Amino acid sequence: MKLKVLGCYGGNIPGHGMTSLLVNDTVALDAGWVSSALSLREQVKVKDILISHSHLDHTCSLPFLIDNNFSHPGFNLRIYALREVVASMKNHLFNNLTWPDFTSLPNDMTPVLKLIAVEPEQPFTINGLTLTAIPVSHIVPTAGFIVEDKKGAIAFSSDTGPTERFWEVVNKVKKLKAVITETSFPNALQDLAHVSGHLTPATLDPELRKLKRDVPVFLYGAKPKHLKVIKDEVQSLKRRNLRFLVQGKTYQF
Numbered sequence: 001m002k003l004k005v006l007g008c009y010g011g012n013i014p015g016h017g018m019t020s021l022l023v024n025d026t027v028a029l030d031a032g033w034v035s036s037a038l039s040l041r042e043q044v045k046v047k048d049i050l051i052s053h054s055h056l057d058h059t060c061s062l063p064f065l066i067d068n069n070f071s072h073p074g075f076n077l078r079i080y081a082l083r084e085v086v087a088s089m090k091n092h093l094f095n096n097l098t099w100p101d102f103t104s105l106p107n108d109m110t111p112v113l114k115l116i117a118v119e120p121e122q123p124f125t126i127n128g129l130t131l132t133a134i135p136v137s138h139i140v141p142t143a144g145f146i147v148e149d150k151k152g153a154i155a156f157s158s159d160t161g162p163t164e165r166f167w168e169v170v171n172k173v174k175k176l177k178a179v180i181t182e183t184s185f186p187n188a189l190q191d192l193a194h195v196s197g198h199l200t201p202a203t204l205d206p207e208l209r210k211l212k213r214d215v216p217v218f219l220y221g222a223k224p225k226h227l228k229v230i231k232d233e234v235q236s237l238k239r240r241n242l243r244f245l246v247q248g249k250t251y252q253f
């Protein structure tokens with residue numbers, strides 16, 4: 001599986017603050033930085049996007065991805081998310097106020113955008129990938145995703161505070177090659193992490209004890225202002241196989 005990091009916070013570079021991963025050039029996990037990170041030619045290949053939750057740092061490039069490619073022959077986009085997340089995007093993003101409702105454009109019969117609700121823990125397939133949404137513990141309804149192909153699988157928690165079911169499911173994934181999870185705030189901002197449903201290095205450590213598999217863990221989501229402190233605190237956990245996701249890098253799993 002080819003995984004390109006389009007956006008993952010992590011520094012004073014374009015795309016900081018945004019989250020988006022691209023699998024095999026065609027399926028995106030979250031869409032904080034798709035239209036900005038990809039050329040127009042690359043953008044039209046992205047036909048399917050899994051959205052973990054409605055927060056803008058995971059969705060804000062969707063309007064421009066559609067707008068940029070709306071008139072491209074045959075362009076259409078399918079967005080998969082939990083039912084509550086679909087409702088939020090319909091009510092607050094594609095609502096004909098914030099942005100046009102592309103689920104009925106150019107017409108109701110052949111819309112350019114389809115919003116597809118997925119059930120937790122019910123696998124579905126796209127382009128040879130098997131995908132499963134697992135609810136996690138953020139301040140809005142949020143799912144992490146398991147992404148599997150014939151060669152391997154990765155697990156992406158998306159934004160979450162301490163959580164349980166995600167790790168239980170991840171521990172059973174055959175061919176698991178990597179886990180991607182978050183660490184948003186330094187330990188000094190633990191209270192803020194707690195009320196906003198995020199992890200600090202101090203709460204990451206017990207989360208990683210729930211992972212019973214010996215695979216590399218990649219971190220995203222460090223707030224750019226606190227990146228150096230977060231990196232130092234993660235380093236002091238002295239965990240083997242724990243590293244930060246690198247924006248712009250392509251990984252093979």
Ligand SMILES: [Zn+2]
Nearest residue numbers: 053055138159
């Ligand atoms: Zn969030």
